[in-house]
Amino acid sequence: MTIEYLADRCEFVPILAQGLFREWGHLRAGDTVKDQAARIQRSCGHSEIPTAFVAAAGDQVLGCAMLVEHDMSTRPELSPWLAGVFVPCEHRRRGIGATLVERVVLEARALGEPRLYLYTPGPGTLYSRLGWSVVERTYYRPLWGEQELTIMELATNAR
Ligand SMILES: CC(C)(COP(=O)(O)OP(=O)(O)OC[C@H]1O[C@@H](n2cnc3c(N)ncnc32)[C@H](O)[C@@H]1OP(=O)(O)O)[C@@H](O)C(=O)NCCC(=O)NCCS
Numbered sequence: 001m002t003i004e005y006l007a008d009r010c011e012f013v014p015i016l017a018q019g020l021f022r023e024w025g026h027l028r029a030g031d032t033v034k035d036q037a038a039r040i041q042r043s044c045g046h047s048e049i050p051t052a053f054v055a056a057a058g059d060q061v062l063g064c065a066m067l068v069e070h071d072m073s074t075r076p077e078l079s080p081w082l083a084g085v086f087v088p089c090e091h092r093r094r095g096i097g098a099t100l101v102e103r104v105v106l107e108a109r110a111l112g113e114p115r116l117y118l119y120t121p122g123p124g125t126l127y128s129r130l131g132w133s134v135v136e137r138t139y140y141r142p143l144w145g146e147q148e149l150t151i152m153e154l155a156t157n158a159r
Contacts, residue, residue, distance in 0.1 A: 001062060001096070003103045006052035007044040012061050013037050016054065020064075020086055027143050040084075043068060049080050049111065053103050055087075055096050063087035065100035067107050072119055072140050075151065080108060082118040101130055109156040116156055119149045127152050 006012060017037035025031050043050040043066050050069060055062040064086050071081035082104050087096045108116045118127065119140065132152040140149055 001055055001057050001099070003053050003055050003099060005044070005046050006040070006054045006064060007046050009054050009056060010041075010044065012054050012056065012064075013040050013044075015061050016040055016064050016086070019061075019088055020084060023086060040064075040066075043084075047107075047111070049113075051107060052084070053100060053107075055100055061088070062091045063096045063100055065097075065104050067104045067116075071117075072151070073142060074138075074140060075117075078117045078135075078151070078153075080113055080116060082108075082116055085118075097126055098130060101127065105130075105154060105156055109158045112158045113156055114158050116154045117151060118153075119151045121147055121149050124150050124152055127154075130154075 014037055017033050017040055021033045021036045040052060043052045045051040049067055052064060052066040054064045064084060065082065066084040068081050068083045069079050070076060071083045082101060085097055085100060105116060132154045135151040135153050137148055137150050
């Protein structure tokens with residue numbers, strides 16, 4: 001498995017857009033796979049924010065994760081964010097998600113970002129195991145309505 005900048009593997013954008021749309025497309029009324037692909041494309045930087053990483057085995061996509069400036073319009077004071085962590089169902093529970101998260105953390109550290117944030121609708125056990133801690137439980141009503149979310153943070157040890 002390789003972890004690469006998605007900017008260097010743009011051929012994967014359409015398939016990732018389909019996966020992310022299946023997972024989260026229902027959150028944005030009127031959203032389309034094309035809109036999702038355009039959002040991913042806009043996050044394809046190199047050694048900058050935003051940036052996106054793809055896990056691959058040859059021409060097979062195994063997952064992705066992004067580093068973005070903002071992911072929650074209600075928390076503009078927090079930045080940057082780990083976002084869009086996604087592994088297709090058939091490749092889950094093999095450590096790919098954790099590897100992608102760690103790659104984003106390394107990138108944030110290399111860019112001199114002392115802290116990194118994320119939000120999750122789940123229990124966040126994947127992230128706790130990787131050293132993340134809970135900042136607060138909250139709502140992000142513009143996107144998630146009444147679903148409770150957890151904001152988590154990690155010190156990247158950037159110097
Ligand atoms: C969340 C998600 C990215 C995790 O991806 P993943 O590749 O399965 O992640 P990992 O394999 O690193 O860890 C997942 C679990 O597999 C376990 N695992 C990892 N390697 C394993 C192995 N070799 N054998 C058995 N279990 C393993 C981990 O311990 C972890 O267990 P937990 O769920 O009890 O904490 C994936 O489930 C996904 O895309 N979900 C839908 C989108 C989503 O919710 N994204 C996150 C938004 S915050």
